[in-house]
Amino acid sequence: MRRYPAYKDSGVEWLAEVPEGWVMKRLRFAATLNPSKSELADLDRAEEVSFIPMEAVGENGELDTSRTRPIAEVETGYTYLRNGDMTFAKITPCLENGKRAMMRDLIGGIGFGTTELTVLRPRSGQTTTEYLFWLLSSPSFRKIGEAFMYGAGGQKRVPDDFVRDFPVALPPLPEQTAIAAFLDRETAKIDALVAEQRRLIELLREKRQAVISHAVTKGLNPTARMKPSGIDWLGDAPEGWEVRPIKSVAKLAGRIGYRGYTTADIVNEGEGAVTLSPSNIRAGVVSFRESTYISWTKYEESPEIQLAPHDVVMVKTGSTFGEVGYIADSSIPAATINPQLVIFKEIACLPEYLFLSLNAAHLRSCIEVSNTGGTIPTMTQETIGNFRVALPSRPEQQMVVDHVRQATGKLDALTATAETAITLLQERRAALISAAVTGKIDVRHLAPQETEAA
Structure with a gap:
C-alpha cells in the first residue's frame, strides 16, 4: 500500500515517524478517562439501564446489552458508561486477549459495567469513538500496556496513568473517519476468511470423528456379516x-488415598518426575510441557501409575474432562499422573486400538452423560471400567489402526494448513491495524470507496 508523501519524527520510539499533519498528543487530551457519573443526578434511580459484566464484552469488539438493572443497584461499585464511549478491559488476561467495545444501543443510552473496564469518551473535535476503537485495537497498545501492568498473577491491571499518558498521533478528523472505515471494511474481509477456515476445521474434525467411529464399530469390510451387539448405541x-x-x-x-500428593511433594523442574494434569491432554495428544513436578520419593511410591510407552490415559475430572491420550513415543520422561487422571495398563488388545475406541463418537457421548460433578465435570473409575468397546481379532485391530492412521493423517494435514492460514490472516489483520493508525500506510485514496459503500 502507498505511504504518505512526507513524514516527521514523532519523538516516540515505537511510533517512529508519523505523517506530517498528524498531531502528537497524550491520550487524555483526545479523550476523557472514566467520566463522572454525576451527570446522572437528575435521573430516576428506578430507571433501568444496561448492565455490562466482563463476559458481555468480546475479543473482537462484540457487545451484549441484553442485561439490565435499575440505576439504584449499580450506581455504586460499577463503572459508568454511555453511548459513544469506548471501553477496554484493563485486567489480565482480558487486556492481552483484546476485550474492548464501543458503547452502542445501551438502554436509555446509559450503562454500568464491571470496574475492570476502562472508559474513554472522545473529546469533541479531537477524535471519534470509531477511531479510538481501532487505536485501542492496535497490537502496540496492548503490548505496551502489558509492560505497565501492576499487581500479581491474575490480578494484574493497566493503571489509569498509563492510559492518560499514552502517546498517540492523531490525523485530522476526516482522515480518522476514512481510516476507521477502511479498517472496518478490510478487517471484515479478513474475519470472513478466518470464519471460513474455522468452518473447514470443524468439518474436518467431524470427518475425522466419523472415520474413527466407523472403523472401531463397523470395521473396514463393507460386506461383512453383522449381528446384534446387544448395546443400543452400538447397534x-x-x-x-x-x-x-x-x-x-x-x-x-x-x-x-494416601498416595495422593500435597504441595510439599512439588519440586522444581529437573528435581523430580513429571505429573500429568488435565491440561496436559488435549485432542488425543499427551504433552509433557508446562507440567508440575513431584519428588522422586513420591514418584516411586506409586509404581502402578508410572507412565510407560503404549499406555493410554484419560481425564476423569477437570478442565479437559473425557480427553484421552496415547503414549506413542518410546522416549518419554519419568512421569506419573495426578488424581484427576486414570491410566489403562496391561491392555489385552492393541493399545492404540483401545485409544481409538475411547475416541469414538458413541463413547464420547457415554462420557458426556456420565458426568456426576457440578461445576467440575467428574466420572468414577468404575464408570469408565463399565464402558464397552467392540473388539475384532488382533490382525483386524492392526488393520483398523493402520487405516485410521492413514485417513486421519490426511485430515490432520488439511487441518494444520487451515490453522496456519488462520494464523497468517490474524497476523495480517494486526499488521494492517497497526500500520493504519500509526500512518505507515495512506488510505485516504480509499475514502471514495467508503462513501460509495455507505
Missing part, C-alpha cells in the same frame, strides 16, 4: 467381534 457389529467392558480389557489405575 449391529461385525460377526466375530466381541463387545466387552473396558475393565475386562485393561487394568485401570489412578492416584487414590
Whole structure:
C-alpha cells in the first residue's frame, strides 16, 4: 500500500515517524478517562439501564446489552458508561486477549459495567469513538500496556496513568473517519476468511470423528456379516467381534488415598518426575510441557501409575474432562499422573486400538452423560471400567489402526494448513491495524470507496 508523501519524527520510539499533519498528543487530551457519573443526578434511580459484566464484552469488539438493572443497584461499585464511549478491559488476561467495545444501543443510552473496564469518551473535535476503537485495537497498545501492568498473577491491571499518558498521533478528523472505515471494511474481509477456515476445521474434525467411529464399530469390510451387539448405541457389529467392558480389557489405575500428593511433594523442574494434569491432554495428544513436578520419593511410591510407552490415559475430572491420550513415543520422561487422571495398563488388545475406541463418537457421548460433578465435570473409575468397546481379532485391530492412521493423517494435514492460514490472516489483520493508525500506510485514496459503500 502507498505511504504518505512526507513524514516527521514523532519523538516516540515505537511510533517512529508519523505523517506530517498528524498531531502528537497524550491520550487524555483526545479523550476523557472514566467520566463522572454525576451527570446522572437528575435521573430516576428506578430507571433501568444496561448492565455490562466482563463476559458481555468480546475479543473482537462484540457487545451484549441484553442485561439490565435499575440505576439504584449499580450506581455504586460499577463503572459508568454511555453511548459513544469506548471501553477496554484493563485486567489480565482480558487486556492481552483484546476485550474492548464501543458503547452502542445501551438502554436509555446509559450503562454500568464491571470496574475492570476502562472508559474513554472522545473529546469533541479531537477524535471519534470509531477511531479510538481501532487505536485501542492496535497490537502496540496492548503490548505496551502489558509492560505497565501492576499487581500479581491474575490480578494484574493497566493503571489509569498509563492510559492518560499514552502517546498517540492523531490525523485530522476526516482522515480518522476514512481510516476507521477502511479498517472496518478490510478487517471484515479478513474475519470472513478466518470464519471460513474455522468452518473447514470443524468439518474436518467431524470427518475425522466419523472415520474413527466407523472403523472401531463397523470395521473396514463393507460386506461383512453383522449381528446384534446387544448395546443400543452400538447397534449391529461385525460377526466375530466381541463387545466387552473396558475393565475386562485393561487394568485401570489412578492416584487414590494416601498416595495422593500435597504441595510439599512439588519440586522444581529437573528435581523430580513429571505429573500429568488435565491440561496436559488435549485432542488425543499427551504433552509433557508446562507440567508440575513431584519428588522422586513420591514418584516411586506409586509404581502402578508410572507412565510407560503404549499406555493410554484419560481425564476423569477437570478442565479437559473425557480427553484421552496415547503414549506413542518410546522416549518419554519419568512421569506419573495426578488424581484427576486414570491410566489403562496391561491392555489385552492393541493399545492404540483401545485409544481409538475411547475416541469414538458413541463413547464420547457415554462420557458426556456420565458426568456426576457440578461445576467440575467428574466420572468414577468404575464408570469408565463399565464402558464397552467392540473388539475384532488382533490382525483386524492392526488393520483398523493402520487405516485410521492413514485417513486421519490426511485430515490432520488439511487441518494444520487451515490453522496456519488462520494464523497468517490474524497476523495480517494486526499488521494492517497497526500500520493504519500509526500512518505507515495512506488510505485516504480509499475514502471514495467508503462513501460509495455507505
